[in-house]
Amino acid sequence: MSEKDRRITTVVKNLKSILIVLPVIAGISLASTDLSKYQNHDIDEVVKEIDELYRSESSYSELEMEIVTPHWQRTLGMKVWTEGMDRTFIRITSPPKEDGMGTLRIENEMWNYLPKTNKVIKIPPSMMMSSWMGSDFTNDDLVKEFSMTEDYSYEFVSPENVEEDYLYIRFIPREGKPIVWGKIVIAVRAEDYLPVWQKYYDEKDNLMRVMDFKDIKIFGDRKIPSVMEMLPQDEEGNKTIIRYMKAEFNKKISADVFGLRNLRSP
Numbered sequence: 639m640s641e642k643d644r645r646i647t648t649v650v651k652n653l654k655s656i657l658i659v660l661p662v663i664a665g666i667s668l669a670s671t672d673l674s675k676y677q678n679h680d681i682d683e684v685v686k687e688i689d690e691l692y693r694s695e696s697s698y699s700e701l702e703m704e705i706v707t708p709h710w711q712r713t714l715g716m717k718v719w720t721e722g723m724d725r726t727f728i729r730i731t732s733p734p735k736e737d738g739m740g741t742l743r744i745e746n747e748m749w750n751y752l753p754k755t756n757k758v759i760k761i762p763p764s765m766m767m768s769s770w771m772g773s774d775f776t777n778d779d780l781v782k783e784f785s786m787t788e789d790y791s792y793e794f795v796s797p798e799n800v801e802e803d804y805l806y807i808r809f810i811p812r813e814g815k816p817i818v819w820g821k822i823v824i825a826v827r828a829e830d831y832l833p834v835w836q837k838y839y840d841e842k843d844n845l846m847r848v849m850d851f852k853d854i855k856i857f858g859d860r861k862i863p864s865v866m867e868m869l870p871q872d873e874e875g876n877k878t879i880i881r882y883m884k885a886e887f888n889k890k891i892s893a894d895v896f897g898l899r900n901l902r903s904p
Contacts, residue, residue: 790815791812797823868880
């Protein structure tokens with residue numbers, strides 16, 4: 639090998655070494671940045687705040703749900719009572735066509751009431767991810783059968799287009815849980831852990847829907863985003879908006895509210 643060839647070989651080897659080392663250095667730098675961003679935040683505390691944001695030992699709220707499609711739209715008025723993570727009661731109050739319809743969930747069981755036929759229909763677990771009242775929210779979204787704390791494993795992540803004021807958490811369903819999502823990524827404000835957006839992915843990592851949280855208001859001693867907008871990514875022109883008109887937390891609620899007799903009594 640000539641002197642010239644040896645010099646070329648040496649240069650190539652040095653270049654290869656640099657190319658190998660650079661990603662490692664970059665990885666160390668990224669890890670350090672991520673660590674400094676999250677080191678003052680307890681992820682279990684953040685997730686608990688997300689889980690209990692719209693709930694408490696008990697709560698009562700009055701909501702407006704606007705359902706929009708390219709061909710029609712309608713707005714439902716409703717009242718909602720909750721007790722911890724296990725009991726939810728929803729009564730639709732408007733428009734007149736849907737007035738009196740109700741939904742009751744007690745732990746893992748759920749029922750719908752249809753006043754026109756005076757029938758109570760039990761919802762099987764297989765339908766928890768089905769649309770609620772033709773909206774872009776599922777039965778599970780409305781009654782929260784699944785808990786982010788108990789039914790998902792989670793970790794801080796740094797997705798693309800990171801904003802310094804936000805924390806990002808990725809949720810993966812725990813093994814054996816009947817959850818259709820492959821993962822959920824949530825962005826929260828670092829200052830108070832209020833959610834900014836929530837993205838749902840299928841098992842092939844396709845983005846299926848985005849929920850945006852807007853218009854932060856104070857109800858009593860609780861600060862919450864008063865508007866949630868669900869945007870399905872596979873149905874152009876569709877969206878569902880929930881607006882909190884009133885909310886009371888840790889309000890004493892009669893046990894009779896969460897019963898099938900009450901479900902039949904608009």
